[in-house]
Amino acid sequence: MIGTSVRALSALCLMAVPALAGTWEDLSAEIYGERALLDGAQVIAIDAPYRTGNDARTQLAAQVVAPEGAEIASVTLVIDENPMPVSAVFDLDTPLPAFFFDVTMRINGPTPMHVVAETTDGRLFVSEAFVKTSGQGACAAPPGTDPKLALETLGKMQIELAGRLTGLGQSAADKLANRLNRMDVDISHPSHSGMQMDQITLLFLPMRYVETVDIDLDGAGYVEMTGSISLSENPQVALSVPSRAQAVDVTMTDTDGTVTHAHKKLTGY
Numbered sequence: 001m002i003g004t005s006v007r008a009l010s011a012l013c014l015m016a017v018p019a020l021a022g023t024w025e026d027l028s029a030e031i032y033g034e035r036a037l038l039d040g041a042q043v044i045a046i047d048a049p050y051r052t053g054n055d056a057r058t059q060l061a062a063q064v065v066a067p068e069g070a071e072i073a074s075v076t077l078v079i080d081e082n083p084m085p086v087s088a089v090f091d092l093d094t095p096l097p098a099f100f101f102d103v104t105m106r107i108n109g110p111t112p113m114h115v116v117a118e119t120t121d122g123r124l125f126v127s128e129a130f131v132k133t134s135g136q137g138a139c140a141a142p143p144g145t146d147p148k149l150a151l152e153t154l155g156k157m158q159i160e161l162a163g164r165l166t167g168l169g170q171s172a173a174d175k176l177a178n179r180l181n182r183m184d185v186d187i188s189h190p191s192h193s194g195m196q197m198d199q200i201t202l203l204f205l206p207m208r209y210v211e212t213v214d215i216d217l218d219g220a221g222y223v224e225m226t227g228s229i230s231l232s233e234n235p236q237v238a239l240s241v242p243s244r245a246q247a248v249d250v251t252m253t254d255t256d257g258t259v260t261h262a263h264k265k266l267t268g269y
Contacts, residue, residue, distance in 0.1 A: 024112060024128070027078065027085055032124060037116070040125035043067060044115050051132040052107050056141050057232040058131070061102035062115045063165075070119035071095035077103070079131075079230055081111035083139050083195065087230035090239070093221035095120045098180065100165055100240035104232040106193070107131055108139040139193045144233050147198060147205055150190040155260030157250055158186040161267065165240050179243040185213065185250055185262075186236050193229040207255065213237055214251040241266075 028037055047061040060079075066072045073095045077088040088103055099117075110132050117125045143150070162182040187210060194207030210227040225237060241248070250262045 024080060024114060027080060028114075028126075031076075031078070031086065032116075035124055037124050037126045040115070040117060040127040043125040044117055044127035046113070046115055046127055046129045047102075048113060048129045048131050052134060055107050055133045055135075056144070057104050058107050059102055059236075060105050060113065060131075061100070061238075062127070063098070063100050064115070064117045065098045066096075066117075066119055067123075067125075070121050070123070071097055072099050072117055073120050074118045075099055075101065076116045076118075077101075077105075078114040078116065079105065079107065079111055080113065082106070082108045082230050083193070084228040084230055087228045089226040091224045091226070093223060098240070100180070100182070100238075102182075102236075102238040104236045105230050106139050106141075106232055107133050109133055109135070139195050139229060143190055143192070143205070145190065147190060147192070150188075153188040154190065155252055155254070155258055156188040157252060157260065157262035158184075159248060159250060159262055159264040160184045160186075162238065164243070180240040181243045181245075182238055183241045183248065183266075184236060184238045185215070186234070187213070187252055188234055189231075189252075189254060191229070191231050191233045191235060195229075209255055210235060210252060211255045212251075212253045214253075215239070216249040216251075217241060217245045218247055219249075 043065060045063045049058065052058045060077060064072055064075055073092055075090045076086065078085050079087045087105060090101055112128055112130050114126055114128050162184050165180045165182050189210050191210060192205045192208045198205055207229065209229050210231055213225040215222045223239065245266050247265050251259065253259050
């Protein structure tokens with residue numbers, strides 16, 4: 001039931017919130033209604049820059065560790081002042097005691113950001129940070145590559161393991177099976193926001209971005225990420241995976257209906 005409700009909420013968030021502007025209280029009420037948002041200081045650790053080095057490609061990351069007696073069912077990244085504030089939603093096919101993500105995002109201007117974790121017992125935990133920018137207006141910034149050339153590699157993906165993750169509640173006493181690795185998925189995609197202008201024709205480029213990234217481990221569902229126009233051009237999506245995993249399959253679907261796949265064998269432990 002939780003998985004179904006989380007996916008329904010993800011779809012609602014990404015359709016309903018883009019036109020909304022206001023405080024976090026406004027946004028959270030639109031997304032979560034009257035549900036209580038609990039202090040996530042002991043659950044969520046955000047890693048975000050004080051000021052962006054590149055507004056169009058900023059890494060935003062968080063480590064989430066479930067409170068005792070619960071597991072993580074979903075994690076949502078909200079960039080409050082972006083045109084589409086609900087910027088990425090990670091729905092876990094099987095709830096986990098700990099989860100990590102790191103995504104490259106557009107930051108349209110100085111903004112609060114929030115990470116919300118939903119646990120299997122229905123609680124919502126939230127943590128907040130503030131990101132300053134250089135004023136480039138990333139969501140409307142011209143594409144970094146020629147739109148026609150970008151179509152030639154659209155959807156290609158590279159998958160790499162990037163080492164062991166620490167600080168996710170894993171102690172020396174934990175079982176080997178609970179250890180987590182970082183996995184990076186590099187996606188070739190122009191991620192057009194619908195607010196960018198073609199520098200040759202001076203016409204606005206139609207909106208087209210990575211809608212979902214489905215990640216399966218060893219033939220079973222693991223996590224589905226729902227994207228938005230906040231994703232950077234050629235986004236990188238990193239997340240925690242169990243070190244015991246032997247193989248990964250990634251399926252990307254964009255808003256034009258393009259579907260691509262990538263497969264990689266993993267070392268395991």
